[in-house]
Amino acid sequence: MVDNDTRVDFFRQMARIRAYEAALQANYHADKTPQWDIGAGLIPGEMHLAAGQEPVAVGLCANLVQEDAITAPHRPHHLALAKGVDMKKMTAEIYGRDTGLCHGKGGHMHLFAPEQHFSCSGIIGQGMPVAVGQAMAFSRRGTDNVAVAVAGEGAANQGAFHEALNLASMWKLPVVFIIEDNGWAISVARDTATPIKDGSLRGSAYGMPSQRVEGNDVEAIYEACKTAVERARAGGGPTLLEIHTVRLWGHFEGDAQAYRGEELNEATESDPLPAYEKRLVSAGILTQEQADQIKTEVAAEVDEAIEFAKSSPEPKPADAYIHVFA
Amino acid sequence: MTATLDAGTRRVTTAKAISEAIAQEMRSDPEVFVMGEDVGPYGGIFGSTGGLFEEFGSTRIIDTPISETGFIGAGIGAAVEGMRPVVELMFVDFFGVCFDQIYNHMAKIHYESGGNVKVPMVIMTAVGGGYSDAAQHSQCLWATFAHMPGMKVVAPSNPYDAKGLMISAIRDDSPVIFMFHKGVMGLPWMAKNPRSIGPVPEEEYTVPIGKAAIAHEGSDVTVVSVSISVQHCLDVAEELEGTTSVEVIDLRSIVPLDREAILTSVAKTGRLVIVDEDYKSFGLSGEIVATIADKDPSLLKKPVERVCYPDVPIPYARVLEYEALPTRDKIKAAIAKVTA
CATH class of the missing domain: 3.40.50.920 (Rossmann fold)
Incomplete structure (x- = not known):
């Protein structure tokens, strides 16, 4: 059972992620006017934001320690923040600054934070075999650390997903496979791309325990992840979890989402953050003043991170030529 | 056939020129169909299939799961049976997940079969950078494909050539990699050179593959x-x-x-x-x-x-x-x- 202090912490972390994504969204668009240009402004390039998917990151990472690993997909910020990646350095990377996690080389889809064993990739599903390898290293070194591979429901139709599950199960490695099912692979709806409603059924094909978690509820996600992470830590091998969540915004910023129709309204109404806030306030776990105070505090932290990024120096042009080889 | 360009020729984007070429070939040849990620109602992430779903519907403009090995391989299978699929690989950078189908199968089947089997398919794919999409979404990679025998590789610089090359590619009995740079597509949401919008005849015409x-x-x-x-x-x-x-x-x-x-x-x-x-x-x-x-x-x-x-x-x-x-x-x- 989740205690009330944990609930408040869950709310704070989800509010922190949302504040971050909202601030990035505002800043991303702010200097792309009047002609919207994907390559313009202080934050250029593609921007995939995770509003709505905070419960997955927070419920999962509450079970992890710094030495546990995560491979995240192209939509990585919520997982990075929940895993403890430094917000300032991550923001500086997204602003392409020398103080960023990767000195401006990686950008928002290629964040690497080795101290937190956090990485992400812009190629769908391709982080999953990497997590298997991290689990191999943990297992061979005799640690009880766990590697978590996170990918979207669309990625579960990639060969890499199936090969990674097979290997992890065959070798009984400490991996937790998390499928974030937000219902959309860019514009392709889940039910037009995946013939089964419950993707966790695929776990049985590889002889591993699996579960689908409905409701985008941080506490239910926490409990499901707890079981899976504990199993991996104890040497019980991998687990597949398919977690139902929601993509509140476009696939990338600038996506008009005409393909979503009425579903977009339903998604907006299912926003997990105000729902959880209301739940805690009405249960008397948090006063409205305390909730507002938390939101003010996380917004201040985000502002500070963005200020740090904006005031950081750009990399030197000649740095483009270094880091090709170690 | 060479189309004539006069002052009255309408001006369109490269994206429109490509989708028009595909539409015209689809109208005249029932064997032509399109598949790929987000090629349906979305119209292709870079507009290469804009309007096609509305005209031809989901049986000929097919949104696929994120399964490039699967659907590019399926394109090969349809092609060896005589169809003419146009398959979109959203970014060329994604070839890494499906290259076996491309270079060991699509490109080699005609040769391996002693010329007995044809693979008349087109893979169209977005290439290039300049807008901060970083290491996994900005490469050109035409030389990587060109290095492997058995595929033709084209990369137009303007709308006129894009339409003519796409029609040539669809009609070609060999596999063709059609590489469009995002910056030449004339997208409303990306900075562009005015040359990305240019005169394109409405009628069908070809630009020969292999001719500079x-x-x-x-x-x-x-x-x-x-x-x-x-x-x-x-x-x-x-x-x-x-x-x-x-x-x-x-x-x-x-x-x-x-x-x-x-x-x-x-x-x-x-x-x-x-x-x-x-x-x-x-x-x-x-x-x-x-x-x-x-x-x-x-x-x-x-x-x-x-x-x-x-x-x-x-x-x-x-x-x-x-x-x-x-x-x-x-x-x-x-x-x-x-x-x-």
């Missing part, structure tokens, strides 16, 4: 390029008019490479600049230099200048990416060096 174009005639220096870099070269050639006479060769096709067009121009000018957004080493620019060296190195009065993407992954930060990308200033400097 002299995009700008000149006599002092030959500048060979392809895809978006041609646009930069033309800007420079026009800017230098009156001081340096620049001949810009738009290759349009990488395979087959129009070596004669390169040799003829270099024989005239004696000076060569190659501009290529793909990686510098082991690629197109080296192949062009080898073409001269094989035939007659004495054609060259000065060493060749190569303005290419250096041998580094593509960085995210704008200042780093533009340090590495071919730009007008670098092209001008290279021309100045070979004509000094």
Whole structure:
């Protein structure tokens, strides 16, 4: 059972992620006017934001320690923040600054934070075999650390997903496979791309325990992840979890989402953050003043991170030529 | 058939030119169909299939799961049975997840079968950078495909060639990799050279695969390029008019490479600049230099200048990416060096 202090912490972390994504969204668009240009402004390039998917990151990472690993997909910020990646350095990377996690080389889809064993990739599903390898290293070194591979429901139709599950199960490695099912692979709806409603059924094909978690509820996600992470830590091998969540915004910023129709309204109404806030306030776990105070505090932290990024120096042009080889 | 361009010809984006070419081929040939990620109601992430779903519906414009090995392999299967699939690989960078189907199957089946089996399919794919999409979404990679025998590889620089090359590609009995640079598509949401919108006849016409174009005639220096870099070269050639006479060769096709067009121009000018957004080493620019060296190195009065993407992954930060990308200033400097 989740205690009330944990609930408040869950709310704070989800509010922190949302504040971050909202601030990035505002800043991303702010200097792309009047002609919207994907390559313009202080934050250029593609921007995939995770509003709505905070419960997955927070419920999962509450079970992890710094030495546990995560491979995240192209939509990585919520997982990075929940895993403890430094917000300032991550923001500086997204602003392409020398103080960023990767000195401006990686950008928002290629964040690497080795101290937190956090990485992400812009190629769908391709982080999953990497997590298997991290689990191999943990297992061979005799640690009880766990590697978590996170990918979207669309990625579960990639060969890499199936090969990674097979290997992890065959070798009984400490991996937790998390499928974030937000219902959309860019514009392709889940039910037009995946013939089964419950993707966790695929776990049985590889002889591993699996579960689908409905409701985008941080506490239910926490409990499901707890079981899976504990199993991996104890040497019980991998687990597949398919977690139902929601993509509140476009696939990338600038996506008009005409393909979503009425579903977009339903998604907006299912926003997990105000729902959880209301739940805690009405249960008397948090006063409205305390909730507002938390939101003010996380917004201040985000502002500070963005200020740090904006005031950081750009990399030197000649740095483009270094880091090709170690 | 060659279409005529007159002052009254309407102007469209390269994206529109491509989707129109596919639509016209689909109307006349029921064997043509399209599949790929987000090619349906979305119209292709870079607009290459805009309007097709509305006209042809979901049986001929097929949104796929994120399963490139699966649907590119399925394209091969349909093609060997006589259909003419146009399959979109959203970004060329994603070839890594499906290359076995492409180079060991699509490209080799005709040869392996002693010419008995044809694979008349098109893979169209977005290439190129310049908008901070970083290392996994900004590459050109045409030389990677060109290196493997059995695939034709085309990369238009403008809407007219895009339409004509797409029609040629669909009608070709060999597999064709059709590479459109995002920057030439004329997208409303990406900075673009005005050359990305241009005159395109409404009727069907072909641009021959394997035939370069002299995009700008000149006599002092030959500048060979392809895809978006041609646009930069033309800007420079026009800017230098009156001081340096620049001949810009738009290759349009990488395979087959129009070596004669390169040799003829270099024989005239004696000076060569190659501009290529793909990686510098082991690629197109080296192949062009080898073409001269094989035939007659004495054609060259000065060493060749190569303005290419250096041998580094593509960085995210704008200042780093533009340090590495071919730009007008670098092209001008290279021309100045070979004509000094």
